[in-house]
Amino acid sequence: MASISEMSFWQRIIFLLQQYGSSYLKGAGTTLVIALVSTFIGCLIGFAVGIVQTIPLDPKRDSKVKRLLIQLSKILLKAYVELFRGTPMIVQAVFIYYGAAQVFDIHLGMWQSAFLVVSINTGAYMAESVRGGIISVDPGQMEGAKAIGMTHFQAMVNVILPQAFRNIIPQIGNNFIINIKDTSVLSIISIVDLFFVHKSVAGAYYTYFESATIVMAIYLTMTLIASKLLNLWERYLDGNDNYELVDKMDIGNQMHSAGRSAVR
């Protein structure tokens, strides 16, 4: 076999793929798993924070203790959002992986640290998106819900959040794509993601350019597929634009079958 320095660009790419193809794929898999799980957990965190941030306080009916607790949670959550949006994820990763052990004597594995960092980072971004999504639903619908006797939480669950969720799917997608790319910083805590594989392979043969080409192609493939799937999901959720008129003659007989209800 020819020495690597004598190969052409494409030959080197083929060589790397033959030698390290499965490592690249494994790295890509790790990247994808971290991005997927962390985006999901991050969304849960974001929804929880966004929901708490939009709880209205009724000075007349809520007890002092309850108001104090809610107010305090809002301040803490605001601080969390600002902290994690305002610092680089690479620093957060180091801080949590090494800091937790040194300062709090909590020994997190690198995987735990990885999921934790990306999740709470995503959560901080999603919290603001969710709050925005909730606020953007016409407040008249909240009043409509209250007027039929719903509590704030019943109105949120049945009316506001489903619409807020639909409104922020593009942001969820955005965060997922950002996470696919940004997990690369986790190589600093030795997570063997796609970027880590790249660094090892490139370093071994001085094939930085070739390996970077391969890795970029893999990242791009993942993000393109992700955004296509998200698009399909959005369209699925928007459903059919048409609806069927129900024949008046049928309604008597069909009282129990006419119309599908989504209310559980």
Place this chain on the structure above:
Amino acid sequence: MSEKERILEITHLVKSFGSHEVLKDIHFSVDQGDVISIIGASGSGKSTLLRCINLLETPTSGSILYHGKDITDAKMNIYAYREKVGMVFQNFNLFHNLTVLDNCMVGPIKVKKKKKEEARELAMTFLHKVDMEQFINAKPRQLSGGQQQRVAIARALAMEPEILLFDEPTSALDPQMVGEVLNVMTTLAEEGMTMLIVTHEMAFARDVSSHVVFMADGVIEEEGSSEEVFGNPQKEKTKDFLSRFRNL
């Protein structure tokens, strides 16, 4: 006639937004079967009065007695109260994530804890009443304003309320859709539904209501039977306001 049960009794009701006193010492009552129209110039406090009655706004002071119990008392269960007091809004305020049918079922199921089948029957009954049963599978944004408002009325009725509040239910509608909504309201009035209606439709107020309240600058300037207020208004402000609608 005097044996009708009293549903609401409002006394000394005041509502201020900051230093702006929008309602000043309001007194009035609603008896079972009353159809009361509230008329008055823009900004006179009509909407604020309705919103105070179902506690979408918190009254600054005064009391609102519902069957003798003061619902402004912090210990009252406002959710149970709101079940009994339906509201129809100028902008319909339907739930945009739900179909027409679900808009009318979600209240009975989630708030009144009714069985799904029972809720569906209730919803269908009232959607039939407002002539919208053909559209049960549609989403609100697929309907015209008049259709949306009729669904909103059915949604309120499906809660089987004791009294219905209407805040300018036809003001956001094109002229040709006003009639279809007013027809539904007229039918409800004839069937004995207790209603409190803020409206600029003077002909409707004159013909359908048993009682008319004229508001000006946050006070009830004049009230009486429809014949009294429209036929023989006593106060200058009332005459002045009604004169603008004389060409009806």
